[in-house]
Amino acid sequence: MLALVAAPGLEDGVALQQVEEPRPQSNQALVEVRAVSLNRGECTALRTAEPGWRPGWDLAGVVRAGSADGAGPREGARVVGWVPGGAWAELAAVRADHLAEVPPAVDLEAASTLPVAGLTALGLLALGGDLRGRRGAVTGAAGGVGRFAVQLARAAGAHVTAIVGRPERAAGLRELGADEVVVGGLEPDGEPFDLILESAGGASLAAALARVSATGLVATFGNSSGEPVTFEPRVFYRKGAPTMRGFFVTWELLGGRIGARELDSLCRMVADGRLRVEIDRRASWREAGSVIRALMDRRVAGKAVLTID
Ligand SMILES: NC(=O)c1ccc[n+]([C@@H]2O[C@H](COP(=O)([O-])OP(=O)(O)OC[C@H]3O[C@@H](n4cnc5c(N)ncnc54)[C@H](OP(=O)(O)O)[C@@H]3O)[C@@H](O)[C@H]2O)c1
Missing domain, CATH: 3.40.50.720 (NAD(P)-binding Rossmann-like Domain)
Known part of the structure; x- marks a missing residue:
């Protein structure tokens, strides 16, 4: 599969490359990623990353295979989730307790902004x-x-x-x-x-x-x-x-103190208009470099989203 990986020699610092597909553990769903949002933290980390490092925390997409232990969203569900790295990819293995179903009224690009930024604010x-x-x-x-x-x-x-x-x-x-x-x-x-x-x-x-x-x-x-x-x-x-x-x-997500329930609550707030998602930049992940630069240069008002196409 394709993924964005750290490429320190290149001007943009990232490159689309072939990597191994993830092999989900029993508590993880396999998700086809459709949109990811960028965070200052991972973009900062890219600047000093080793070649091949896999950035990406926030993702939204469709479940290809639900978790083997039966927890969380099942095959075909539209979901938003968080991973501790590697979300900027065609596929991601996501802990079921870090996944929430996205209501029909919320598009996947908007949903992808919620994990790190939304959960942190909450x-x-x-x-x-x-x-x-x-x-x-x-x-x-x-x-x-x-x-x-x-x-x-x-x-x-x-x-x-x-x-x-x-x-x-x-x-x-x-x-x-x-x-x-x-x-x-x-x-x-x-x-x-x-x-x-x-x-x-x-x-x-x-x-x-x-x-x-x-x-x-x-x-x-x-x-x-x-x-x-x-x-x-x-x-x-x-x-x-x-x-x-x-x-x-x-720390909160890995410790299970925050997760699916809070993501679900943020999704519902967006669906019924109590929380506005402001996406200032949307681009294909093939243009990730320029979007990362805009974020780091303080030229993004709100969130930047990459579509996985
Ligand atoms: N601890 C956590 O769990 C956690 C979670 C998420 C984010 N964070 C951190 O929280 C911060 C915000 O994250 P974000 O994703 O919302 O970032 P963001 O979208 O890039 O927003 C950062 C904001 O900080 C301001 N800023 C940027 N560089 C600055 C500088 N040199 N001096 C003063 N202000 C500056 C900018 O303000 P102006 O636009 O007004 O210039 C910008 O609007 C980042 O430092 C990020 O690493 C921490």
């Missing part, structure tokens, strides 16, 4: 507890996780501040539920936030630690800037009892 929001009437902030709000997080935070009743890098990146965020949009990064001074979802790293994380409320939470889940952080500890601890914690969706 998992992060769950950390915040009851958000009704509380103040939430989302950094990297124009991106894949960010656009889902803004919507879910608003739906949970929070007052939402979306933080973006440049003015044009603010487009569409109010329509998704942001009450205010801050351009250029969070300032260290200003009204405190009860929940800050932070993925830019560096100065942005330092500012979040300064702006979190006395009992608030900073959830750190990314470092898009690649910068280390320095901060004044007293600004954090002297205000009361704020907390900072990490969140890693891979």
